[in-house]
Amino acid sequence: MKVLVPVKRVIDYNVKVRVKADGAGVDLANVKMSMNPFDEIAVEEAIRLKEAGTASEVVAVSIGVKQAQETLRTALAMGADRAILVVAADDVHQDIEPLAVAKILAKVVEAEEPGLVLAGKQAIDNDMNATGQMLSALLGWSQATFASELKIEGDSAVVTREVDGGLQTIKVKMPAIVTVDLRLNEPRYASLPNIMKAKKKPLDEKTAADYGVDVSPRLEIVKTTEPAARQAGEIVADVDTLVAKLKEKGIV
Amino acid sequence: MAVLLLAEVTDGALALDATAKAVNAAKTLGDVTVLCAGASAAAAGESAAKIDGVSKVLVAEDPALGHRLAEATAALIVSLAGDYSHIVAPATTDAKNVMPRVAALLDVMVLSDVTGVVDADTFERPIYAGNAIQTVKSKDAKKVITFRTSTFDAAGEGGSAAVEAVSAPGDPGLSEWVEDKVAASDRPELTSAKIVVSGGRGVGSEEDFKIIEALADKLGAAVGASRAAVDSGFAPNDWQVGQTGKVVAPELYVAVGISGAIQHLAGMKDSKIIVAINKDEEAPIFQVADFGLVADLFQAVPELTEKL
Numbered sequence: 001m002k003v004l005v006p007v008k009r010v011i012d013y014n015v016k017v018r019v020k021a022d023g024a025g026v027d028l029a030n031v032k033m034s035m036n037p038f039d040e041i042a043v044e045e046a047i048r049l050k051e052a053g054t055a056s057e058v059v060a061v062s063i064g065v066k067q068a069q070e071t072l073r074t075a076l077a078m079g080a081d082r083a084i085l086v087v088a089a090d091d092v093h094q095d096i097e098p099l100a101v102a103k104i105l106a107k108v109v110e111a112e113e114p115g116l117v118l119a120g121k122q123a124i125d126n127d128m129n130a131t132g133q134m135l136s137a138l139l140g141w142s143q144a145t146f147a148s149e150l151k152i153e154g155d156s157a158v159v160t161r162e163v164d165g166g167l168q169t170i171k172v173k174m175p176a177i178v179t180v181d182l183r184l185n186e187p188r189y190a191s192l193p194n195i196m197k198a199k200k201k202p203l204d205e206k207t208a209a210d211y212g213v214d215v216s217p218r219l220e221i222v223k224t225t226e227p228a229a230r231q232a233g234e235i236v237a238d239v240d241t242l243v244a245k246l247k248e249k250g251i252v
Numbered sequence: 253m254a255v256l257l258l259a260e261v262t263d264g265a266l267a268l269d270a271t272a273k274a275v276n277a278a279k280t281l282g283d284v285t286v287l288c289a290g291a292s293a294a295a296a297g298e299s300a301a302k303i304d305g306v307s308k309v310l311v312a313e314d315p316a317l318g319h320r321l322a323e324a325t326a327a328l329i330v331s332l333a334g335d336y337s338h339i340v341a342p343a344t345t346d347a348k349n350v351m352p353r354v355a356a357l358l359d360v361m362v363l364s365d366v367t368g369v370v371d372a373d374t375f376e377r378p379i380y381a382g383n384a385i386q387t388v389k390s391k392d393a394k395k396v397i398t399f400r401t402s403t404f405d406a407a408g409e410g411g412s413a414a415v416e417a418v419s420a421p422g423d424p425g426l427s428e429w430v431e432d433k434v435a436a437s438d439r440p441e442l443t444s445a446k447i448v449v450s451g452g453r454g455v456g457s458e459e460d461f462k463i464i465e466a467l468a469d470k471l472g473a474a475v476g477a478s479r480a481a482v483d484s485g486f487a488p489n490d491w492q493v494g495q496t497g498k499v500v501a502p503e504l505y506v507a508v509g510i511s512g513a514i515q516h517l518a519g520m521k522d523s524k525i526i527v528a529i530n531k532d533e534e535a536p537i538f539q540v541a542d543f544g545l546v547a548d549l550f551q552a553v554p555e556l557t558e559k560l
Contacts, residue, residue: 128362133353142427143426166488168431182479221386251504
């Protein structure tokens with residue numbers, strides 16, 4: 001079984017986000033970019049499936065700017081076998097919407113015929129939480145989102161999902177799309193020898209036009225602003241003062 | 253213009269708070285028709301009909317809709333979509349599972365976690381874990397939206413909308429439910445609680461989380477946890493407050509042993525009053541707290557529980 005893993009290049013999760021003064025968006029020039037943390041978990045899970053003999057090949061794919069090849073090299077260094085880069089934007093500030101990403105991924109799936117697509121549940125930049133579900137819809141496949149446990153049983157995947165009330169386990173027919181949550185696994189660090197080896201692994205480069213997909217956005221960004229700041233309050237001396245303050249506010 | 257609103261129905265019962273908040277968010281967009289779907293959903297439909305601002309309720313009952321599996325629920329919504337300009341839901345995990353699938357089937361973009369309605373085409377939503385707010389204008393003919401419930405007040409009760417049955421398109425046979433593991437609790441639900449008491453890594457163990465729970469029970473509060481506490485196994489996943497957990501905005505939020513990572517702040521910074529108890533006076537949580545207490549939580553929390 002082949003496993004396809006879409007990965008996104010996003011601002012590193014440790015970087016403080018700055019909104020541009022003109023309200024045009026978040027400043028991404030000269031900031032550290034990394035693989036979306038949820039996608040790292042998906043890559044790790046795919047590699048573990050391969051190590052367990054369940055998966056035969058792990059293919060990483062990224063859609064975005066040309067620099068996303070660095071993200072793909074990271075996936076290759078972790079253990080993916082090969083990578084596909086679909087260049088769909090020239091400017092790092094242009095985010096390709098989940099619908100367009102899903103359309104391109106659907107074409108990649110048609111060509112690659114994986115048995116499983118493992119994706120992060122959301123990207124930490126646009127926080128849409130949509131690509132996996134949309135891809136599943138376009139392919140008419142089953143979907144299991146927010147996975148904290150994944151077991152392949154024959155032609156089904158048994159997936160435990162993190163939901164509002166606790167955990168839900170469902171069984172989905174393969175081929176399937178599984179989107180992963182934080183507690184599925186702890187991604188490995190790529191070793192230096194593996195980083196060197198990754199440079200020699202195949203990386204195909206395509207464009208959105210190769211797949212005939214129109215990536216023009218459906219959502220026009222009117223403006224981007226800083227959220228209302230919250231003022232720090234006061235440090236109270238002890239528990240008695242805290243109780244008195246809360247009573248004063250009429251809250252307890 | 254008309255709105256189809258997917259109600260939050262769990263095992264046949266309506267989650268009133270989440271649904272009523274979404275109704276309030278949606279009613280400026282047009283007449284609101286609420287869809288209650290499930291293996292049994294009639295009782296939920298009766299409850300939804302009483303929400304103020306609901307003009308009609310549709311009830312779809314089918315075993316395939318039983319556990320809100322995305323494939324069957326999305327197919328149902330798409331079969332009804334023709335009459336509506338907006339298809340909306342509260343941003344619960346169920347709706348986040350279903351609505352992007354609906355959007356793709358309709359060839360439109362989804363608008364996730366919307367926190368503000370500017371006009372029928374224009375909406376505000378947080379990005380980058382709430383570190384920026386983006387205003388976007390949709391060019392799609394139909395808008396598919398999930399509303400972040402913590403930023404909207406719940407619509408009241410007193411309505412008496414007509415209830416109508418609709419048929420489901422049937423089971424696509426792609427997925428099946430195996431089991432739910434839901435913790436039974438007498439405490440209020442986290443996202444609708446008036447008071448939330450949360451513990452972080454500083455609490456140290458699952459055993460020590462009992463002091464958090466004792467304070468919560470004294471206040472009649474829900475219990476929350478930071479991602480660090482959940483990852484460490486101190487608390488179950490459904491207690492997690494933050495960017496990837498639940499977003500809450502109670503009257504009072506008490507953060508105990510929580511440093512205040514950006515991803516946690518994203519889930520609670522809209523709370524009316526924030527209290528932080530932490531022994532590290534440099535902890536970033538104090539920058540958003542209305543009242544901070546620099547103290548050892550193992551002394552301060554039991555003392556607070558006793559004195560309240």
